[in-house]
Amino acid sequence: MDYLVNINWNKVTPCLVLLVLEVVLEFSDCASxxxxxxxxxxxxxxxxxxxxxxxxxxxxxxxxxxxxxxxxxxxxxxxxxxxxxxxxxxxxxxxxxxxxxxxxxxxxxxxxxxxxxxxxxxxxxxxxxxxxxxxxxxxxxxxxxxxxxxVEDLQLAEAYYRGGDHRAAADLASRLLEVSPWSAHLRQLRAEAYIALNDLFSAVSDIRSVNRLQQDSTDGYYRLATLLYQLGHVSDALKEIRECLKLDPEHKKCFPFYKKVKKVDKLLLECEELSEARDFTGCLASANKVLKVEDEVTLVVFEARRWLCSCSVKEELYTEALAQCGSALELRRDARLLCDRGDALLGLDMFDDAIHSFKEALELEEGLQRAKDGLSRAQKLQKQSEQRDYYKILGVKRSASKQEIIKAYRKAAQKWHPDNYQGDEKKIAEKKFIDIAAAKEVRHTHTHTHTHIHTDLHSRTHMHARTRRHAHTHGCKRTQVSQHFVSR
Known part of the structure; x- marks a missing residue:
């Protein structure tokens, strides 16, 4: 027992006290x-x-x-x-x-x-x-x-994907997910198959599920952000890429992508805000800046061109608007964009084309009120256009002499000959050319005493149809028509 005598109790006692307190606290933490x-x-x-x-x-x-x-x-x-x-x-x-x-x-x-x-x-x-x-x-x-x-179906789905049969892989993965909905592997497999099939919307849904099942995955957030960006959902892409940076602020893929997406998102928001503030020139400037930052991802380019189309129409730059609307529609058919195009066509007095554009918008979105209103307005303007002021078309006064009318007619016909134009401008020229050709009636019915041009409605309608047929034939025939009218 001598060893007990040699213990320094002054040092041991505090240790015992702490041990006892720990035991007491452990028991006190346990509920009754x-x-x-x-x-x-x-x-x-x-x-x-x-x-x-x-x-x-x-x-x-x-x-x-x-x-x-x-x-x-x-x-x-x-x-x-x-x-x-x-x-x-x-x-x-x-x-x-x-x-x-x-x-x-x-x-x-x-x-x-x-x-x-x-x-x-x-x-x-x-x-x-x-x-x-x-x-x-x-x-x-x-x-x-x-x-x-x-087990066999899972192995087969993986084999389908490796072999390039992505539709079969997606279908089999879907069947397995009915049994195993919490499988991150199956959802990732199906997402990759959907991406290969260019079904990005479906892939986004699966990648979101994978990210919920596998939390704290920087690769998952990066993949989701890039998919959303490809779909033109820039704001959503920005949210997801920020989640990646929360996990790794210096991520080698997420950080540079974040800087680009942030810039594009800011510019697109500016387009919306400036348009609402009726600063259409500013809207056009911001949209053009988007195209300088991003000119490859189709649906992001579409968003920029959509604003160029819309704000050009509101700024009454109808010829420019028609070109921008056409460029955007080549990337994606969109009902509201077709309405913008219809408004641009109305601004150029191209009523038939405007009617067609509004009708196509209604085919894409049946209940779109803007398209209904636009169609009604276009049909009304088309009807009104049947009573034309051909003196105004030729740019002469009603008191103009016969020689002045002939001179103005020849000058206008040469200026607006369709062979001199390309693309959307060619359509505008064809419309102008038809109106100028119709204005030859001025020469036949012109008198200094008339305040309006009186022609038989049936003959004018027949003349319009005949002229339109000539204007839409191949180039050499259009040239012959032009020469015929000018020579007269």
């Missing part, structure tokens, strides 16, 4: 059985009412109060399972089996989690053990015998 039971009752009540988050809160408290009760873990695991939180459900059911290995219900539930995760071999092993403990468990028996087919 009554408190644990209260949490379990409340958890059960919330669960019965479908208030899963509230139920989970009370089961957390019950587990903390009694960390060695396998039933409490099982109940919390069941709530996790109902919430689709596979990782935590798996942890709780595994903990139950560590505490009580023969608890068949927990093993069956864990097998079901494995099945939903497409971890088929693990599920098969648990179903087998359930069958051994409970030979009459119908659920375990049925699922056990399906596992081999699931």
């Amino acid at each position: 059985p009554a408190e644990v039971n209260k949490h379990l009752e409340l958890g059960r009540d919330f669960l019965a009412r479908g208030q899963l988050s509230d139920a989970l809160t009370h089961y957390h408290a019950a587990v903390e109060g009694d960390p060695h009760n396998y039933l409490t873990y099982f109940k919390r695991g069941t709530v996790y399972y109902a919430l689709g939180k596979a990782k935590f459900a798996l942890q709780d059911f595994t903990k139950v089996l560590e505490l009580k290995a023969d608890f068949t219900s927990a093993r069956l539930q864990r097998a079901n989690v494995y099945l939903k995760l497409a971890q088929y071999r693990e599920a098969q092993e648990d179903y087998l053990q359930v069958n051994q403990a409970d030979p009459y468990n119908e659920e375990a028996i049925a699922q056990y015998h399906k596992i081999e087919q699931y």
Whole structure:
């Protein structure tokens, strides 16, 4: 006992005090059985009412109060399972089996989690053990015998994808996801197949699910952001790429992409704000800046050209608007863009083409009121245009002499000959040329006493149709028509 005498009790005593305090605090942290039971009752009540988050809160408290009760873990695991939180459900059911290995219900539930995760071999092993403990468990028996087919289908889907049969891979992955909706691997596989099929909208949905299932994945956020950007959803792409940078501020792919997307998003927002403020010149400037930053991604270019089309129309730059609307529509058919094009055509007095544009908009979006109003306005203006002031078309006064009319006619016909123009400008020239050709009636009916040009409506309609046919034939015929009119 001499060693007890040699102990420095002044040093030992504080250590003993701390140890005792730690033990006391550990016991004081544990809730009483009554408190644990209260949490379990409340958890059960919330669960019965479908208030899963509230139920989970009370089961957390019950587990903390009694960390060695396998039933409490099982109940919390069941709530996790109902919430689709596979990782935590798996942890709780595994903990139950560590505490009580023969608890068949927990093993069956864990097998079901494995099945939903497409971890088929693990599920098969648990179903087998359930069958051994409970030979009459119908659920375990049925699922056990399906596992081999699931394994084969997964291998086949992967083989389809590697072999380039992306449609078959996507279809088979979809079938497996009905059984295993929590499988990040299956969703990633289907997303890649959709991308190969250029079905980016479907791919975005799957990548979002993958990111929820695999949290804190910088690659996942980067992939989602790039897909959204390709779809022209620039603001959404910016949100996702920021999530990547929250995890890794210096990410070698996310950071440079973020800088580009941020700039494009800012410019597109400027287009919208300036348009609403009726600063259409500023809107056009911002849209052109977008094209300097991004000229490759089709649907981002479309967004820029859409604003160039819209703001050009509102600025009454109708010829420029027609070109920009045409460029945008080549990238994507859009009902509102067709309405902008229709307004530009009306500004150029191209009523037939405007009517066609508004009708096409209604085919794309049947209930679009703007298209209905535009069509009605175009038809009304077309009807009004039948009573034309041909003196105005030729740019002469009503008191002009016959020689002045002939001179103005020849000058206008030469200026607006369709062979001198290309693209949308050619359409405008054809329209002008038809009107000028019709204005030859001025020469035949001109008198200084008339204030209006009086011609027989039937003959004018016939003349319009004949002139339109000539103007839309091949180049040499149009030249012949022009020479014929000018020579007269």
